[in-house]
Amino acid sequence: MLPMLDALIAERIRPRFGSAGLVRRVVKTTDVRESDVDARARPVYERWRTAPVPIATSILATQGQIELHLTAPARRQNEGEAALAAAVRELETVLGDVIFSTDGRALEAVVGDLLRERGMKVAVAESCSGGLLSSRLTDVPGSSAYFDFGAVCYSNEAKTEWLGVPAALIQANGAVSEPVARAMAEGIRARAGVSVGIGVTGIAGPGGGTEQKPVGTVAIAVVTPQAARVRTFQFPGERHLVKSQSAQAAMNILRLMLLDSAKGDPALD
Amino acid sequence: MLPMLDALIAERIRPRFGSAGLVRRVVKTTDVRESDVDARARPVYERWRTAPVPIATSILATQGQIELHLTAPARRQNEGEAALAAAVRELETVLGDVIFSTDGRALEAVVGDLLRERGMKVAVAESCSGGLLSSRLTDVPGSSAYFDFGAVCYSNEAKTEWLGVPAALIQANGAVSEPVARAMAEGIRARAGVSVGIGVTGIAGPGGGTEQKPVGTVAIAVVTPQAARVRTFQFPGERHLVKSQSAQAAMNILRLMLLDSAKGDPALD
Numbered sequence: 001m002l003p004m005l006d007a008l009i010a011e012r013i014r015p016r017f018g019s020a021g022l023v024r025r026v027v028k029t030t031d032v033r034e035s036d037v038d039a040r041a042r043p044v045y046e047r048w049r050t051a052p053v054p055i056a057t058s059i060l061a062t063q064g065q066i067e068l069h070l071t072a073p074a075r076r077q078n079e080g081e082a083a084l085a086a087a088v089r090e091l092e093t094v095l096g097d098v099i100f101s102t103d104g105r106a107l108e109a110v111v112g113d114l115l116r117e118r119g120m121k122v123a124v125a126e127s128c129s130g131g132l133l134s135s136r137l138t139d140v141p142g143s144s145a146y147f148d149f150g151a152v153c154y155s156n157e158a159k160t161e162w163l164g165v166p167a168a169l170i171q172a173n174g175a176v177s178e179p180v181a182r183a184m185a186e187g188i189r190a191r192a193g194v195s196v197g198i199g200v201t202g203i204a205g206p207g208g209g210t211e212q213k214p215v216g217t218v219a220i221a222v223v224t225p226q227a228a229r230v231r232t233f234q235f236p237g238e239r240h241l242v243k244s245q246s247a248q249a250a251m252n253i254l255r256l257m258l259l260d261s262a263k264g265d266p267a268l269d
Numbered sequence: 270m271l272p273m274l275d276a277l278i279a280e281r282i283r284p285r286f287g288s289a290g291l292v293r294r295v296v297k298t299t300d301v302r303e304s305d306v307d308a309r310a311r312p313v314y315e316r317w318r319t320a321p322v323p324i325a326t327s328i329l330a331t332q333g334q335i336e337l338h339l340t341a342p343a344r345r346q347n348e349g350e351a352a353l354a355a356a357v358r359e360l361e362t363v364l365g366d367v368i369f370s371t372d373g374r375a376l377e378a379v380v381g382d383l384l385r386e387r388g389m390k391v392a393v394a395e396s397c398s399g400g401l402l403s404s405r406l407t408d409v410p411g412s413s414a415y416f417d418f419g420a421v422c423y424s425n426e427a428k429t430e431w432l433g434v435p436a437a438l439i440q441a442n443g444a445v446s447e448p449v450a451r452a453m454a455e456g457i458r459a460r461a462g463v464s465v466g467i468g469v470t471g472i473a474g475p476g477g478g479t480e481q482k483p484v485g486t487v488a489i490a491v492v493t494p495q496a497a498r499v500r501t502f503q504f505p506g507e508r509h510l511v512k513s514q515s516a517q518a519a520m521n522i523l524r525l526m527l528l529d530s531a532k533g534d535p536a537l538d
């Protein structure tokens with residue numbers, strides 16, 4: 001339907017509306033709660049709601065992602081676009097780096113562009129996300145330029161055999177642990193011979209949870225030439241949601257590391 | 270919302286309706302066109318439309334999947350359920366093995382159950398589907414019982430290094446070819462040491478197409494202890510659709526092979 005709308009219908013409808021149309025920007029955030037986005041963004045969008053070029057804002061919460069949809073009347077001489085651009089700049093100031101996109105790009109496209117700009121390649125070792133991280137990274141046209149290899153290793157044996165994670169490390173810490181996530185990231189990075197390695201290990205559910213590590217516990221490690229970051233999450237929701245939030249969080253950690261390394265900050269944890 | 274509906278709202282609403290409610294069955298098919306499903310199913314659902322317990326049918330086309338949604342009045346003594354069961358049996362007769370599910374299960378759950386029943390494990394080597402096949406197989410709770418390993422190998426080097434696909438084979442046939450798909454399936458099967466190997470290689474687009482192999486060309490191979498099947502598809506649509514249809518087709522080939530092997534037919538191509 002969308003190609004038909006773009007190619008055949010839109011061009012017939014558009015001239016009838018002219019400057020009476022609407023313009024829109026979408027500000028996408030992640031790793032932040034809807035209530036926090038709202039609290040920080042509300043002063044901005046409340047003011048713009050009654051500005052000379054008024055902007056209507058709606059908040060949309062999807063899996064691991066909160067979006068602000070800003071709509072303004074187009075008006076003449078791009079007044080609508082100018083108002084939206086000013087509002088987006090204000091939102092960037094109050095929300096900071098939880099914003100990953102203001103131009104419609106998905107997180108995988110943002111991360112892909114950062115990798116491409118730096119001439120870096122990524123390899124991915126997944127347990128609980130089951131291939132979804134690789135799939136999202138390769139959803140982007142041209143991702144073969146920076147996506148090198150993905151491994152989906154559910155079993156402990158596969159983690160040891162394919163990624164070189166020491167069996168003793170799994171024995172000592174459990175498969176869902178920060179040391180194992182880091183060993184997965186380092187293992188896939190070394191074996192693929194690329195600059196960035198990502199390791200994701202967790203409990204997607206519904207089974208497999210324990211009191212110490214309930215369903216939704218996910219350890220994610222990202223290793224670059226400059227740094228390594230490891231974080232443990234406790235994601236809510238059922239299996240699909242745990243998988244999608246894991247993929248999202250892994251990409252976001254990588255995004256922030258690539259931005260930080262651009263700032264010339266080598267002293268990461 | 271769905272857990273809230275099930276736990277809190279449905280039980281309050283249901284008693285008010287009693288036997289006035291509706292019952293429903295969904296018949297899911299794949300690897301068949303909507304017009305073909307309709308042509309074969311129409312005599313069945315037209316007759317049931319005016320039967321004593323009338324059944325309303327709607328056809329839903331999603332990515333690589335055509336569904337028939339059958340709805341009947343519940344009535345007393347399960348008259349509605351009985352009518353639906355009879356209609357589903359008739360649809361099974363006219364549609365045959367393009368039906369993969371009549372009980373709501375997704376294709377990945379059907380394939381998973383077949384693997385589990387046979388005590389078989391599967392390993393997956395993906396190029397154009399980019400991890401989506403692994404992700405769909407692992408969408409099923411408990412899939413760690415039969416999903417062993419997944420490899421996402423975009424580059425020719427990765428196919429050679431991780432899967433043991435001979436570089437000369439790729440050179441001679443191109444990476445998107447039936448011999449390479451089969452070598453990927455055999456390679457991942459051997460390296461993972463499991464009974465079933467799947468190889469998927471194709472052109473997801475938008476770039477990379479040629480006159481001989483346009484965007485959407487996908488070769489898929491499935492290798493089991495009894496047999497090997499290789500098929501080349503020409504999928505329509507953009508990148509996401511090519512990926513999802515590739516994953517769907519690979520699972521369906523495996524489903525049909527497992528069903529055929531149960532019939533004791535060892536003479537597969």
